[in-house]
Amino acid sequence: MTAQTPATAVKLPRQTRGKRPHFFDDPALDQMMTFLLELTTEVSVMRERLDTVERLLERDGKVTRETIEAYIPDADIEKVRAAWRDAYVKRVFRMHPAG
Numbered sequence: 001m002t003a004q005t006p007a008t009a010v011k012l013p014r015q016t017r018g019k020r021p022h023f024f025d026d027p028a029l030d031q032m033m034t035f036l037l038e039l040t041t042e043v044s045v046m047r048e049r050l051d052t053v054e055r056l057l058e059r060d061g062k063v064t065r066e067t068i069e070a071y072i073p074d075a076d077i078e079k080v081r082a083a084w085r086d087a088y089v090k091r092v093f094r095m096h097p098a099g
Contacts, residue, residue, distance in 0.1 A: 040092050044085055051081065 024030050052071045056063045073081065 036092070040089070044088060047084070047088075048081055051077075
């Protein structure tokens with residue numbers, strides 16, 4: 001999270017073009033890996049948002065949606081968050097061989 005862009009300025013496509021990637025012989029394994037990746041991403045995003053809420057409460061004693069959306073972490077906070085994400089991904093995928 002470096003510079004933030006207003007949500008209204010970002011236009012994402014509504015549908016993915018082309019076929020879904022296929023990595024495993026069993027399509028169910030592809031579906032499970034997709035589910036795991038999406039869930040892992042959502043938990044990571046919620047963790048950062050909660051961290052933002054906690055930091056704003058410590059700093060200001062109150063929090064609003066606007067202050068959450070406007071919050072930009074400094075470099076030290078980004079380092080802490082990056083270290084947490086790295087450890088989190090390693091924990092989640094520890095049983096899945098890399099490469």
